[in-house]
Amino acid sequence: MSTPSKGLSEFVAEATEILDTLAQDLLTLDERRGEDVDPDLLNGIFRAAHSLKGLAGMFGQDRVAQLAHRSEDLLDRLRLGKVELGPAALDGLIATIDVFQALLAESARGEASPEVTQRSQALADHLLRLAEGAPRAPEDPLAGIGLDPGVRAVLTEYEEHRLRENLKKGLSLWKVRAAFDLSDFDQRLQEVNAKLKPLGEVISTLPSAEPGAGTGIAFDLLFGTRRSEDELRAAVAAMPVALQRIAQAAPPSTASAPPPQGEAAAAPARPERRKRKRGTSRATGTPPIPERSGPAEPALEAAEPTLPAVDEESAALAPVTPLPTRTPPVTPKPELDASLRSLTQTVRVDIRRLDALMNAVGELLLTRANLQRLAETARMGGVHAISKLWAQELHRETRQLERKLDELQKGILDVRMVPLGQVFDKLARLVRRIARSAGKEIDFVITGGEVELDKLIVEELSDPLMHIIRNAIDHGVEPPEVRVQNGKPRRATIALRALQQGNHVVIEIQDDGPGIDLARVREVAIARGLITAVQADEMSVRELQNLIFLPGFSTARSVSQLSGRGVGLDVVKTNIANLSGIIDLHSTPGQGTLLSITLPLTLAIIRALVVSVSGRTYAVPLNSVLEILSVESSEIRTIERREVVTLRGQTLPFVRLCRLFGLPEVPLKRHYVVVVGLAQERLGIAVDELVGQQDIVTKPLGGRLQHVRGISGATDLGNRRTVLVLDVGALVEEVLAPERRADFI
Amino acid sequence: MPRFEELLEDFFYRPEEDVGALFDAGGIIEAPAAAAVEESPEEYLAFRLADETYAVRIGVVREIVKVPPLTEVPRSSAELLGVINLRGEVLPVYDLKLRLRLSTVPAPIAGPDANLAALPKSARILIVHDPEGDAGVLVDAVLEVVKLRPSTLEAPPRAVSGGDRSPITGIGRRREQLFILLDLAQALP
Missing domain, CATH: 1.10.287 (Helix Hairpins)
Known part of the structure; x- marks a missing residue:
């Protein structure tokens, strides 16, 4: 027995929920046996079966998906009136609940026993035969009524069916013509609907073929009701509507009107159809058996004799005894019916x-x-x-x-933790789809789907990851022919990896494509006016690569289906930064590109570095702190009046927090420099003192203070003093892009 | 006083001041003998700023708290004294005296140089509702709840209401006592 994965238990939890609704609705339907079927109820059951099918398909639960598929088919035909909702169909549907439950129970345990598989198969076949049951009597009650053929042509199959049902029940059909002014027609139409609904069924609302007067718009509502003309007229008296009867209600006792005829036509057809159905059930039921292989066969045959029995009982129109008819198709299995406890231990929580x-x-x-x-x-x-x-x-x-x-x-x-696999699986489907449409051959390799992150982060991560992967497919992978020419394997590989490192999760997206074309990046950046040619000449490879994260930089010339959807990597960068994440980019020409995203495990409680400047205390989220230096005043240099320090041979922009915040400056010989990173930018922030580290819960500044620059929120350090939390992203942006910012101030 | 007790005082949950008593204390103004129309008086909370008496509609006041040390917000306007953390909610606190030109320097209650002792002992922060986000305003003292009939309110004197966006909406009068009525939505920056 294998331990079910988290994904599987999620499936069981969700499927159980759907099944609960399904069972409840089916039982309501069962209780109302013999009454008119509420179309909404039937539609609801149909949708539940449909959802279950979709869910099972998504999780690769073929047995559940197959049975749900058959139920859905039958329900679709039932709701369209192609098959009558008789005891056989109802019993068949109710039988599915037990089987679904048995299937889910096994899924939850990670098993798949042959008995349950066979039961499910047999029931699915039974449902198939029910669905293929003969169509209703060919007589069309709609033919005899005063319905414009043009109107009939636009009715959906379902609406036609509802029309017939209403006629069959001997209800009056009305065409309600409602004319409104264009300015408020939707509201007025709703009012009319609200008036009519309590009296009967609004079968269809169609824009009228004859235009309304002047600026107006007219609708024809097909409406079925048991009420008298006077009642109807009274209900809509205040409305701008005209009534036209298209079929007369049958007086309860006399058999003159068309509906009873329909009933009469249907009645003799019924036994005949049953017989025919039984015939077809044999005819369609037998051939599949040889197609199926080995072990399933005996059990199917064992199940087979019980199925026609259902039909026989109901065909004989014996007094309806639900119990014996409901159970036969199901081979009783004590283990399964023994407990009413739900299958999952899961609770869904907002x-x-x-x-x-x-x-x-x-x-x-x-x-x-x-x-x-x-x-x-x-x-x-x-x-x-x-x-x-x-x-x-x-x-x-x-x-x-x-x-x-x-x-x-x-x-x-x-x-709050959920596995990244939730997002990764969606991405895998996306890759298959877009790779095909882009004519590229790609192996998408996922590792680390089991790594868990805060639900909020996982949700926020899906869009940026989608953009990055689209980009990788669009720009990062050559067409197969080009790859072969360049001596690479025909199929490209895009790897998506996640791994946990202490309090962080690193997500990497790597392709083995051509790498970033620096010449092209340079050309585009100059063409877009993001940098000048002189600036470009002074830039390092790394700086040039990072240009792709600038707003307005997108090499896609038109809105393509893939990456050029008007949003580029700048959006990705912003999204990742909002999650306190850091993006890094490494590209080797001819060999590929590696993009790595470092994220905190959770945003709810973060570890912060507490610093002090000019007697004020601030908290810096530790996940954006890369390292801390101690710098002598004499080591500070200026370039074009901006202060920098040298860190391992590289120039690091440097800012004194007290100057930035306009606080009184305390003369110091030695500064502590907190090196922070946001996306691919680095900045040294000088503070007076390091106070310590602490877990903090950041509270956002209220609506009035949203525009305060450089502060992301406030927190309490336990001494009842509120401390502001620095917005590292905004500070980096502010210091490193003063030219852009200068425009706003 | 020993330090240990101070620590305890600091540690224990400090309930907000109960304004219930104030509500009860509010004296109902005797209606003039011949009240033309039945008119329900409106309740205002009166407070002192410098030596003037102001009043705001009682409905905008959410609660009244003692003045804790505030945390100053760098690069903000002088009117924003700082922020307080009220049971997990971070709220800005403004200095109305600066807005109303009753003073030229912000109250020294934020940052490392805060000197709460410089405030009158009766000073409080009114937490008020505002569509742009709730906020606190520092007042020198909370006086009482007064009931004023809308018809007895006077328009602000022209000389007082400088400009269209004046936060002063009128003058309320109870015998010899004047209440300057404030619209806080205008008074807050």
Whole structure:
């Protein structure tokens, strides 16, 4: 027995939910046996079966998908009136619930027993035969009514069916012509609908063939009702509508009107159809058996005799006894019917509820920090004469609280974690599709789908990843012929990797294509006016490569189906930066490109570096801190008046936070420089002191302070003082792109 | 006072001041004997700024809190004194005196040089509702809830309401006492 993966348990959870709805609706249908079928109910069941089919297909659960497919087919024919919803069809459908449950139970355990497979097969075949049952009597009650052929031609199959049903029940059919002014017709139409609905069924709403007066628009509503003409007229008296009867309601007792004729025509047809159906069931039921191989055969034959029995019973129109008819197609299997407990242990939770819990934990963490401080003071002898024992006890209890709180925090963070595979699988499908349409041959290799990240991050990540991969396919992979010419394997490889490194997750997208064409990048950047030719000559390879992340840089000349959808890598960069992520790019001409994204595990609680400048305290999210340097004042140089420091032979832009924020400057010989990275940019931020590291919960600044530059939020460090959290991305942007910013100020 | 107790005071949850008593205290103005129309008085919260008495509609006031040390926001206007963290919600606090030209320097309650002792002991922060986001305003004292009949309100004197965007919407009068009525949506930057 294999352990089911997280993906599979998700499938079981979701499928169980759908199945619950399905079962509930089917039972409602069952309770109303013999009554008129509510079309909405039947439509609902049809949709549930459809969803189940889609879901099962997505997770490769073929057995569930196949049975759902057959149910859907039958339901579709039922709702279109091609097959009558008799006891046989209903029993067949109800039987599916047990089988679905058995299938899901096995899926949950990661098994697939032959018995259940056979049961499911047999039932699917049974449903197929039900669906292929003979069509209804050919007499068309619609022929005899005053319905314009032009109108009939535009009705959907379903609407026609509803028309027939209404006629069969002996209801009046009305054509309600409603003319409205163009300005408010949708609202007025709704009003008319609201008036009519309680009285009967609005079968179809069609724009009228005859145009309304002047600026107006007219609709024909086909409406079936049991009510009298007077009632109907009274209901719509205040509306700009005209009524025209197209079929007369049958007086309850007399058999003069067309509907009873339809009924009469249908009645004799019924036994005949049953017989024929039984005939076809044999005819269609037998041939498939030889096609199927080996072990399935005996069981099918064993199941076979019970199936016609259902038909016989209902054909004889024996008093409806649901119990015996419902069970026969299903070979009872005690294990499966034994328990009413649901299959999954899963609870679906709105992510916002988890956010609220997380908030509460954040507040608790602050209280904890306060308590720790108190306990520490007390232990050190403090200012009060407290018994030593008491102080020790307080200290011990605080430690205990601390441990439990850590568990709680970790638990909530864990709940928010989902595997990256969720996104990766979607991307795999996308790659197949777009590779085909681009005429490229690509092996898409995924590793690390099991790595987990905060749900919020995974959601936000899917679009950027999609862009990057589209780009990789569009620009990063040569057509097969070119690859062969260049001595590369015909099929290109795009690898998508995820791996966890401590508190970070690194996602890499690597192709073995031609690499970034620097000459072309240079040309485009100059053509778009992003840089001048002189600037371009001074740029390093790395700087040139990074030009592709600039807004307005997109080498796609037109909006192609692939990457050039008007959004480029600049959007990717922004999205990743919003997640406190860092993008890095390495490209080797002729060998390919590697894009790596480093992300924090979660955004809810982050580790921050607490720094102080001119007596003020700020928090810097640690996930954007690359390293910390200690720099002598004498090491600071200026280039065009901008300060830089040299880090391992490279020039690092440098900014003093106190100057940037306009705070009084404390003269210092030695600065601490926090090197931060955002996407591919690096910046050194000079601070006076490093205070320490701490887990923080960042609270956004309210609506009024959104425009404050360089601050992403505020947090509490446990001493009841609010501390601002630096927005590293905005600071890097502000310092490194002053020319662009100068336009706004 | 010993440090330990100070720490405790700091640590314990500090409930916001109960304004319930103020509501009860609000004196109902005796209606003039011949009230032409039945008119329900509106409630205003009166507070002191410098030596003037102002009032805002009671409905805009969310709560009243004691003044904690504020965290200054770099590169913001002088009117923004700083932010406070009110039960997990970060709120800006503004200095109305600067806006109303009752003072030229912001109250020293934010940043490392904060000196809360320089404020009157009765100083409070009113947390007010605002469509642009709730905010706090610093006042020297919260006085009472007054009920004023709309018909008794006077338009602000021309000399006072400088310009179209004046936050002063009128003058309320109770016997000899004047209440300057403020529209906080205009008063907040």
